[in-house]
Amino acid sequence: MKATQNQNTYDVIIAGAGPVGLFLACELALAKCSVLILEKAADPHSPIKQLPFGLRGLSAPSIEALYRRGLLEQLEVHKKLKNPHQNAKQGAERQVGHFAGIPFTEGNVDQSRWEHRLPGSPGPSLMTTMDEMETVLTRRAEALGVEIKRGLAITGFEQNDSGVTVLWDSYSFNSKWLVGCDGARSAVRKLGGFEFAGTEPEFTGYSTRIDLADPEKLNPGRNVTSRGMYLQSQPGYVLMQDFDGGAFHSSEQPVTLQHIQEVLRRVSGTDVTVTALHMATTWTDRARQATTYRNGRIFLAGDAAHIHAPLGGQGLNLGLGDAMNLGWKLAAAIHQQAPGSLLDTYYDERYPVGMQVLDWSRAQVAIMKPDASSRALYAIISDLMNTNDGATYFAGRVWGIHTHYNLGDDQPLLGYSVPDFELADGTRIGKLMSDGRGLLIDFGGDASLKALAATYSHQLKYVSGPAKDQLGLSAVLVRPDGIIAWVAGNEPDFSKLQKAAERWFVRN
Template identity: 70%
Template sequence: MKTTNDVIISGAGPVGLFLACELALAGCSVLVLEKAEHPLSPLKQLPFGIRGLSSPTIDAFYRRGLLDELEVPKRLKDPHAGAVKGTRRQVGHFAGIPFHEGDVDTSRWQNRLPGSPDTHVIAEMAELEMVLARRAEALGVVIKRGMPVSDFIADADKVVVHTGGQSFTSQWLVGCDGARSIVRKNGGFEFAGTEPAFTGYSTRMDIADPEKLRPGRNITERGMYLQSQPGYVMIQDFDKGAFHQSEKPLTREHVQEVLRRISGTDVTIETLQVATTWTDRSRQATAYRKGRVLLAGDAAHIHSPLGGQGLNLGLGDAMNLGWKLAATIHNKAPEGLLDTYHTERYPIGAQVLDWSRAQVAIMSPDPHARALQAIIRDLINTPDGATYMAARVWGIFTHYDTEAAHPLVGYSVPNFTLENGTDVGALMQDGRGLLLDFDRQAVLENFTKAYDNQIRYVAGDVKERMGVSAVLVRPDGIVAWAADNAADSAELRQAAARWFAGNTPGGNVFQPAV
């Protein structure tokens, strides 16, 4: 049966929009259905909407020409501008415990070449959505707002999606519709995990006596409060998520009682301008795909926002899924390619959930947690500890286990720069895979002709080759194969066959099991 769309995406947040961009870049027709009638919200704008982008996200945006379109990172280069300068300048934190610039030894990150994008930047949710929506629409994506997915029926050939009184048909449906995902619930996906330890509050308030609250992050015997700037207060109340789950009205009186109890002051809130609650409930879908229905972002995994890794985790889902789903739609995918979306992304999500749980355990207001805090603080105040924490928080060591021997395989491709000044980021903006041939080897010259324009061949030496002679890069920027010396053509064909579908006689005869 002919369908109206290749893909319907439920949710026009950053994850849904970035996925739409990736699919449209690969020539797919995409319809995005969004519950909210308008994209703007005070909670998406600064300071509530502040988000830290980690290295995998920054690399992905750079390789698609999106990074330069973001203005907020250019204005907010230093989120800790008011803090101590020099080597003791705070550049991040784990469970509220800061690590400092002078302790982070970036020379240990051998894959970060000169000219690579920043490892971490500050962004705003509202701007991210605006830039991604603009790019998606320029690529032909249709975005319909005020049209939440209410239900769907999926069979072996199509998915019929219902929203209000209308229905839309597509080959595939992807749920990017957040923590309370209708796609996940109606699709029968199991959502396993742990219950919350606290209720979190994000607020903007007018305070009668602001001098009673200390600036910055304050861990007390009863919880934590963070005043990022006067009147903008985040609170953690370790009530096992009771208030958030009660759905009681969020009043000035309630927030004042919680803030007084946590801060140990008699501070008075004159007006509660904006307030919302959240928890550290941590859950993950046990499968990211059921037939023609897939999940990404918060629909696939939820956890505490501590450390700001949720957005980056979801955008990583989109980058990983986009090219694989597009190749499947265009019949250019090796058998099992789409299944690698779950096998690669699920372990990354599980790591982030455990990272979040660890932070919550350390921030708990009890003697055991305070003892752990002291030990972790001592470790973070060492070069080894700070370098490790920074690498984890910024996603430097994000890696897919492909069982390949070469140390570059499974990691984000280094930003190699050709002698003419062109770098990997510029070479990947069309969304294709990339074969870099530094030695102009004859055995590689005609290789990509078998892959129907899926792989771009680029020959020429680079300024820093890191000891390799050739590198095959997937469309999402992950190294699929690398050779230190003369390329092994059979090994290269096996690597390419794992991720691409060639049109040569015999098909993917070298393809290993996925």
């Protein structure tokens, strides 16, 4: 049957209306690109997204990205929640995160060591839900003119030198670019022939809502046992890890009450009785990553590009980072304002970050396995995390404090997120980035810097004036995604600034 062609040609078609696809659409639409999202699910409000174990922790890079686009204040869930790790202990003893179920406490995390996080900056962690993220980002995307079609699963696509034709059933849609943000089982990745390399799972994970005849037999909170792990965040909401090599998840068998009771008894070491099963889903710690994030005019982002165990909520943050990195670069290419190699830097920068997260996930699984060697490692890591040095290191990793890109220079702060400098008039740098353009921050009012910024004014905004704490810097060049591309101490090196500007921007 001949496909019925949609008459519109979009700049970008995105497969998937999850947080990653929606945030990418917002970034592209902010830059005046036309965007169509095709989402296979007809109903965006899956009940499982709204359950207590649907909570997700946003890390510093994600929080900063939302803050810089004026979206952070729209998140409300965290205002209604106690810290999900809260227990009877308060203050310094309060649990604020974990690694493989091993907690680190507020009092042991020394945030003063993160010297480039200025007072007044957004916090390094925040709780939200997938449902809230999708609601906020859908509202913003639609306000920016993004078109969202639900209940449409991509069945094929064809690309050539000038664009992509995306197929759904007997319909087709045309675009200049296609981005797969369609999750772990990405149709775009499979149809596009991307290699998805990695390691096989050690366990089957279960997220359940159940009724128990004797809930007092289960300890509250996260419990790592000699047979696996279970977490009871609230009565009736139970997560489990059963080290079966991922066999049950791979079998695609229905999850029955009897099976859940069997696994829960084995993992918890109790004879707890399940009286009703209301909802259950399974997952694994399979860790895979696409060996390239681009095939011609096709890109991958989020879980379509990398999957791993959802331990510590790293997946959502990794995907949002992909979207923030790719959005402005793809928009620049569409508007013919991109240097030749700009799109290649998406893979160059994001692949190593993804690889680190996959290894972080594998390391957690390694010390959670129910064997003697893992128990020994678990004990050592527990001791380490009960120190200031250990807790500060693990918190910095979990919260993405040290995330940066290798931009090939030894300048301090290069490749890191720009600190939220507060200018003398009270304006903060993060608030100046809501339009999606880069910044040239000139603390000293250098006329030559102002003149250079003017030659890139379509993509670059010039900001002049002293800040309350300049961290010993006189000027900073910031990419649209908030990453520092050049810095200057007392005397700006104009030749290095010109080189950096030419690397990331195109003159007017």
